Amino acid sequence: PRCFALVPCAGVGERAGVGGPKQYHPVAGQAVVAHTLSSLQRVPELEATLVVLSPTDTQFEQHVPGFESERGWVARVGGATRAESVLNGLNELMERGVGAHDWVLVHDAARCLLQPAHVQALIAACEDDEVGGLLALPLADTLKDAVADDAGLRVRATVDRSGKWAAQTPQMFRLGLLRPALLQALSDPETAAQITDEASAIERIGHQPRLVPGAYENFKVTWPGDFSLAERLLHPR
Numbered sequence: 029p030r031c032f033a034l035v036p037c038a039g040v041g042e043r044a045g046v047g048g049p050k051q052y053h054p055v056a057g058q059a060v061v062a063h064t065l066s067s068l069q070r071v072p073e074l075e076a077t078l079v080v081l082s083p084t085d086t087q088f089e090q091h092v093p094g095f096e097s098e099r100g101w102v103a104r105v106g107g108a109t110r111a112e113s114v115l116n117g118l119n120e121l122m123e124r125g126v127g128a129h130d131w132v133l134v135h136d137a138a139r140c141l142l143q144p145a146h147v148q149a150l151i152a153a154c155e156d157d158e159v160g161g162l163l164a165l166p167l168a169d170t171l172k173d174a175v176a177d178d179a180g181l182r183v184r185a186t187v188d189r190s191g192k193w194a195a196q197t198p199q200m201f202r203l204g205l206l207r208p209a210l211l212q213a214l215s216d217p218e219t220a221a222q223i224t225d226e227a228s229a230i231e232r233i234g235h236q237p238r239l240v241p242g243a244y245e246n247f248k249v250t251w252p253g254d255f256s257l258a259e260r261l262l263h264p265r
C-alpha cells in the first residue's frame with residue numbers, strides 16, 4: 029500500500045483573531061500552510077499531498093505558487109466542518125486512483141511546525157497495523173471542568189489526567205476504513221458535532237487507533253499568540 033497526505037485547508041480560523049483564515053497568516057516570511065506543505069514534501073514515503081480548499085478560496089495559489097508541480101494536488105471541495113472537508117477530500121483521492129488499502133495521512137494546515145521525522149515515526153508505527161493511528165502527546169497540565177456563573181467561569185471539578193492524551197495530526201488510516209467511518213458519523217447531526225478528528229470516527233465503528241508520541245512543537249496555530257511562538261520556533265535567535 030502507498031501513503032498519501034490529505035491537508036484540510038478550508039477553515040475560517042476565527043479563534044486566531046487575524047481577520048482572515050489563519051492558514052494564510054504569515055509566519056517567518058511565509059504563510060502558515062506553506063510551511064506545513066514544505067514539511068510534507070520532505071517526506072519521501074508520501075506519494076502525493078492533496079490540499080482541500082474552500083470553493084471560494086482566493087489565496088492559496090498566491091501563497092503556495094507552483095504547488096501542483098511537485099507531487100501536489102488541489103481540490104476546491106471544502107465543507108462546512110473539518111470532517112466534511114476531509115470526507116470530500118477522500119472522495120477526490122478515490123477519483124485520482126487512490127485505493128481502499130492505501131494509507132491516508134490527514135494533517136491540519138494549521139500545524140506548520142511538523143517535522144518530516146514525526147511523519148516517518150507515525151508511518152513506521154502504523155504501516156503494519158490493522159487500524160492505523162495518530163500522533164498525540166500525554167497531557168502535561170492539570171485538567172479542569174469549567175462551569176459559568178454571573179462573574180465568569182468557575183471550576184466544577186478536576187478531571188483525572190492520567191492516561192489522557194492530546195490528539196495531534198497526522199492521523200493515518202486506510203482510505204477504505206476512514207471513508208465509511210466518516211460517512212457513518214456524519215449521517216447523524218448529533219454525532220457529527222463530536223467528530224473533531226479522524227480517530228474519533230474510527231473509534232465510533234469499534235476500532236482502537238494506535239497512539240504514537242508526537243512532539244510539543246507540532247501544535248495547531250489557534251490563538252493570537254501562536255503566530256509569534258511558531259515564528260520563534262522556526263527562527264530561533
Ligand code: C5P
Binds near residue numbers: 039041080108109113
Ligand atoms: O478550526 P480547526 O483549528 O479545528 O481546523 C483544523 C484544520 O481543519 C485547519 O487546517 C482548517 O483549515 C481545516 N478546516 C477545513 N474545513 C473546515 C474547517 C476547518 O478544512 N470547514
